[in-house]
Amino acid sequence: MKLTSLAIKLFASAVICVASVSAHAGYKQSGNVEVSNTTIKGALGTARxxxxxxxxxxxxxxxxxxxxxxxNSSGVIKTCNTTDQTRKEQLRGATSDSYLIISVSGSTCSSVYVDNSSKYEAKR
Incomplete structure (x- = not known):
């Protein structure tokens, strides 16, 4: 009797976990290109x-x-470069599904964030 009760509880927990994962599976987020004096943001697929x-x-x-x-959509341009090995590796890991946040100091990409996620639009 105890084993059956435990099995039911485990099954119920598994169903809840699967339901919560599938509810998140179709989440989408926009990633339009944004530029400022110090930041570049956007998703490659959304831009394309x-x-x-x-x-x-x-x-x-x-x-x-x-x-x-x-x-950006207004035609404002921002560029930066990096020779930093870690930042280069991060950027090399970007895909058409990636969202970027780049901090810019002068013409240098001073920090890099790359999010490879299905929530961003892929290039079509």
């Missing part, structure tokens, strides 16, 4: 798929440095 035909977000790897180019 934007209807305004202005948004661009690119990562160009030159080997010894990586360059970021961003243009």
């Amino acid at each position: 798929n934007s209807s305004d035909s202005r948004q661009i977000l690119s990562i160009t790897d030159y080997g010894n440095f990586v360059s970021i180019f961003a243009k």
